[in-house]
Amino acid sequence: MKRSITRSQNEEWKRIRTLLSPTFSSGKLKDVRKWRTYHCKCIRLIFGAYSMDVIISTSFGVVADSLNNPQDPFVRNIKKLLTFDIFIPLLFSTALFPFLKGLYEKLNICILPSDATSFLQNFHRVDFFQLMMNSQNLKNVENHKASATYETLLDMEYLDMVTVVIIPVFALHRDPKYWSEPEEFRPERFRKENKVRINPYTYLPFGYERRNCIGMRFALINMKLAIVKILQYISLLPCEET
Numbered sequence: 001m002k003r004s005i006t007r008s009q010n011e012e013w014k015r016i017r018t019l020l021s022p023t024f025s026s027g028k029l030k031d032v033r034k035w036r037t038y039h040c041k042c043i044r045l046i047f048g049a050y051s052m053d054v055i056i057s058t059s060f061g062v063v064a065d066s067l068n069n070p071q072d073p074f075v076r077n078i079k080k081l082l083t084f085d086i087f088i089p090l091l092f093s094t095a096l097f098p099f100l101k102g103l104y105e106k107l108n109i110c111i112l113p114s115d116a117t118s119f120l121q122n123f124h125r126v127d128f129f130q131l132m133m134n135s136q137n138l139k140n141v142e143n144h145k146a147s148a149t150y151e152t153l154l155d156m157e158y159l160d161m162v163t164v165v166i167i168p169v170f171a172l173h174r175d176p177k178y179w180s181e182p183e184e185f186r187p188e189r190f191r192k193e194n195k196v197r198i199n200p201y202t203y204l205p206f207g208y209e210r211r212n213c214i215g216m217r218f219a220l221i222n223m224k225l226a227i228v229k230i231l232q233y234i235s236l237l238p239c240e241e242t
Contacts, residue, residue, distance in 0.1 A: 017214065023058075024218050047226065052078060054222055060120075073119065080116040099159045106156075169204050178202040 008016055049067035056064045056074050066075040093100050153159075174182040178199060179189070188194065206213035213219070 013211070020214055024215055050222075050226055058218075077116040077119045080113045081120075102159050103153075103156070167204065172202060172204065175202070 045067065052066040052075060053064050056062050056066070056078060060074065062074055064072050064074050066072065069075065173179070176182055179202075189198070200208055206216040206219075
């Protein structure tokens with residue numbers, strides 16, 4: 001997890017991006033299977049199960065039915081990794097003091113649940129996730145779990161050199177400086193004739209340029225597929241408050 005595409009930098013990021021890019025090629029995306037539409041009162045459960053099954057199927061090559069089989073080992077462990085609570089001590093500490101992230105990595109302390117990461121690391125299957133894991137250096141490394149003393153912390157000057165830059169995307173997408181009536185639901189903003197007038201740096205749902213989300217097209221296709229299947233079975237009508 002420490003070498004994921006979202007956390008890697010420079011040459012290491014280029015190498016991982018090159019390995020994963022073919023997975024999201026146009027040919028691969030065309031092979032995405034059509035999804036069954038489940039009828040349930042809670043839309044959130046349907047979308048959550050749909051997303052979970054897509055992640056497990058495409059990442060691990062395992063067919064899971066998370067809606068009807070929530071106790072499946074893959075479902076339970078993936079949920080542990082995708083469920084974040086800001087009040088988890090380690091996660092809360094890195095949110096308040098970002099420089100601690102580097103210290104935790106140095107001490108080989110994992111913020112993610114160890115049982116879930118162990119389960120996924122011990123899973124073997126010939127798919128792009130396994131190829132990505134196999135591409136890492138599997139040689140034994142030295143154990144760096146040395147005690148962190150007051151003196152050693154003072155010697156770690158590089159921890160004070162780390163500056164975290166966070167782009168407030170939520171605020172950016174609702175800034176009247178760039179969007180007229182930003183709180184209004186106006187899909188027409190993104191028509192072809194209107195998109196040319198949008199500054200690409202003011203709309204960043206998937207990031208932008210070289211480090212944009214590698215699964216952007218994959219995510220959009222699956223969202224559109226879900227909407228299509230829903231509209232095939234459900235009619236949406238405006239209410240009095242619309």
